[in-house]
Amino acid sequence: MSGEIRLKIQASHEQLELVEQAIDEMAELEQWPEELVFKVKLVVEEVGLNIIDHGYGNDETQELEFRLVAADDSVTIEFIDEADPFDPLTESPDPNIDAGIEERRIGGLGVYLVREMMDEVKYAREGNRNRLTLVTRL
């Protein structure tokens, strides 16, 4: 398996769908297993919406960069944005997955799912940019 996607998009839900379309196209071309497509797209939705809705507060004049590298043994996904610093590894506490129906909080689930699904999650603040790198091993 090989291939690379690089996209710079505006911070909107519509533009995030372009990223998902690009993933679908590569997955079809490279015959990715269905479970991998599902995992990668879920992660892209969770991280992408987090940046667009929370990082940028739905300001569509902002941009974010998306990069995906598919190799024989792994798929690496990278998001780069210029929103305020946000480290999902330390700033988003795990949801209490044992809480009852009344106590369960709505927030934090997306980041938690991403951390659970990916084998590696790295965050770096580089100048005024957040770089989130996610790796799933095949």
Added chain:
Amino acid sequence: MQIRTETIDGTLIAYAAGRIDGSSALDFKRSMQAVLGDENTVVVDCHKVTEVSSAGLSAFLLIARELQEQGVKFALCCMAPRVRIVFEMTGFDKIIPVHATRDGALDSLRD
């Protein structure tokens, strides 16, 4: 979003379908609210649900809360493995019962 429903022995069965994610979760919640009637027991059959993201989970949680407040018993069934895994990873299967089959869900809601 159109949600097909039927009633079996007084239980409302709602057939959810498609991807329940950031772009459809609100629509899903509203569509569910629109089909809920006077039934005291509700099953959401998820066999046609292809994916659920955290936004989708939030919609299920809000529906479950509303139903609980109204004293309505609620269960889910028939999830594809990739949907079920999202419920299991987040512990949502502990707050909303998830059954493998529709009959299992119906049995669980009977007194």
